[in-house]
Amino acid sequence: MAKSKELTAAKRRRLRELTQGLRGVALFLFMVSGMINVLALTGSVYMMQIYDRALTSGSVPTLLVLSTLAIGLYLFQGCFDVVRSQVLVRVGARIDRKIAPLAHRVAIDMPRFGFSTSEALERGRDVDTVRGFLGSQGPSALFDLPWMPIYLTFIYVLHPMLGALTVAGALVLVVLTVVSEIMTKRLAVNLRKAAIARNGIADCNARNAEVLKAMGFAGRAVGRFNEANGEHLELQTRANDITGSFAAVSRVLRMVLQSALLGLGAYLTIKGELSAGTIIAVSVASARALAPVDLAIGNWKSFIAARMAYHRLRETVVALAAADEPMQLLEPTERLSVDKITVAVPGSGQVVLSEVGFELEAGQALGIIGPSAGGKTTLVRALTGIWPVLRGSVRLDGADLSQWREEEIGKHIGYLPQEIALMDATIQDNICRLEPDPDYRKVIEAAKAAGVHDMIVKMPDGYRTKLGPQGCALSAGQRQRVALARALYGNPFIVVMDEPNSNLDGEGEAALTAAIESIRARGGIAIVIAHRPSALVAVDLVAIVQAGRMVAFGKKHDIMTPVLQPAAATETHESESQMRRPA
Incomplete structure (x- = not known):
């Protein structure tokens, strides 16, 4: 229970570090947006004064004063707009600097747990998505939306009927925004999965380029990619159709609303309830009031993508919070203990190694042999901490691998x-x-x-x-x-080698043998996975792993002699058969 509370506290601390200072920045941007929206009324007030005061009086000085004042207010608005834009860009850069290393750290770990390379790299793309959104027009629209009542109130003050019509139009556009969110949310999830699948196939084809070229099935590989790409394009087309359609409908409704306001304003002017300048002011104010809604609908796809990316990045930060930083330990110098470990394939959960245990002292070298797919490489991954163990433990000088700091344990392991x-x-x-x-x-x-x-x-x-x-x-x-x-x-104290002589010539194998001997001579431990006996010349212990279990462990002579005798007998029998075969 205490450990669970500590973990929860660590997660909260990580999330606080992620959003530290952002609330103050958000409040600042909210206030700046308020100033921008108040100053945006300059156009409406200016038009009213021009039509109702300057034109009716015919006073040029009045026109110059009004124009000078309007230009000054526009400049202030522009300055605030630039400040807001630059702050948002820097917030995106700050989030990138803070999260990108964490996201890349998780991306390195994800393939170990059964995720594809494409899924792992998606964390880095999430950072780019959030940073790109903050540098776009989308956040400006979201900060402007809460200030819509300023314009609605302004229009309502001019005339209640015009205010009511504008509010009705705004409500319709808000409903369109909500419907767009509902219709694109699930589609965005499926689109991301399709993109990961397509990118995974592309990555696989790139890594196997030589094989595809040499054996002539590059065309089929391209066809496989084309099929995944077609599914991705279909989903992307549907998503774009929805967002594009709602954006078009939004623009049309906004134009209809503006025309309706002009028509209603003209009617009220004919009735003597409004002035000509008020009609223009209402038109300008209503356009500004509804612009954030229109802009938000147009950027809704990128907003959803950024929101999903940010949620995944929060999960990344929380996942790293679960990794407790242990105390630094002394360098291992004595032994490696493997205590009945059971290992499963990350992702599928299939157990591929069961109840394997042995102990090696400093200066010893172990050769591990056995048939293919018997569990040898899985054992290597467990010994080096690449794959976690379900049960049992791997210990250096009595300390479990989990008790070592990753950077520290890496100095003591060669792989x-x-x-x-x-x-x-x-x-x-x-x-x-x-x-x-x-x-x-x-x-x-x-x-x-x-x-x-x-x-x-x-x-x-x-x-x-x-x-x-x-x-x-x-x-x-x-x-x-x-x-x-x-x-x-x-x-390093432990050097683990998986098929180290698979590509070596005679000189390379001699160097490998000398390397194993030097490891033993300096008091290290060497572990060698091999199919060719030449890699086991310098080892003193041998283990046989097959069907996910260790079936034998002991001195090399005791283990290898029974293994080599049947092979030698077979070779002798074949030689005798060749000699008896008639010419």
Whole structure:
């Protein structure tokens, strides 16, 4: 219960930080909008004075005084309008600076929990959506709406019938706004889902461009994208039809209302109840009164998008509030303990690893073997904290991984994934894990430990060589060795390698063996997932994982001998068969 209260307090604190200072800014903008709307009556009053005073008196000085005063008031209105616009732009920039890093942090974590890359990047687009909306005309319309009574009161003072007609027209436009909200809200949700699906297919096609080109099914991939894009376009067309139709109806009704006001004003003037200047004043005031409603309907689609984006960003902030910052711990130096862990695939919830447990001491190296889809890579993801465990625990020197700060635990873990992904940066940046001011000695030491230093210095730009997207400037073997150097950077206590020799030649495998031996020699722990026995030369322990369970664990000789004997017997049998086969 106490932990739940602390979490709720943390969420509230995060939300307060998100909106800190914005209430004062909103109040300021509300008051500025009030000044703008009061000054916007200048046109109506000016027209009344021109028709009813200057023209009837024929006084040029009166005309000059009225015009000078009107110009001054217009300038004040323009200044307030500029201030409001600039404040809104800066509010958007402030929200971007505050939320964009948090949103990107969540975007990095989301793929680990089963979300697509497109869904993850949507958080960044949400920030852009909110910032873009605040820089548009939409917020100005929303701040002007509460000040509509100023114009309605002004028109009502001129004549109650004109005021009643204007109020009726305003109510009709407000009803149109509400109906537009109801009809587009659900459609906006479906449109966003369709956009994510389309962007996901586009991202998948881009990542598999070489395969699509080599095997000639790029056309079918484009067709798949076209189908998703067609669904997105259909929903977008429907949404645009609704908002566009309501915007057109709003504009027509506003023009009809203005004409009706002119007609009614003319009738009242003929009856002697109004002056000619009052008719023009009413027309100008009514146009200004209904303009925010018209503008709001025209920008309603972007308003809904911004509102949905802001709600998702609030959820992002709340989600990060759940991550408690633990106390800093000492560097691990003794052991890795895996206590009967059970792991499920994030998103689907399918259990793929059950009741796996073992313990490794400093200076030991474990080789993990087993059939494909047996759970080896899942075990790696659990050991490195990429996937959470359902039950059990992974501990370093007795402390669960959750008790370590993420930035701190990263210094003590080296990870070489099965699918190598290098950053679009220099070789040095990749090896040092994007440290802003890395120690060049550690960079070179890691490169030498991975056997890649000589290759790097032979390049024209050496360690400053830019790798490009996904490290495309290097071959598969070179990328794997640079990634190995990254895993070894800073001499982490635990180094986990998933199929580290899949793209290596003989020289690379020798460097890999030497790297594992050096990890053990300095008191670290190495864990190697492998199908090829050559990767297990330097390990002293071996575990067999199959069907989501660890079926064997022990000394390499005790585990590997029964595994290798059937293979050796098979090879001998095949050799004898070849010898007996007649020429």
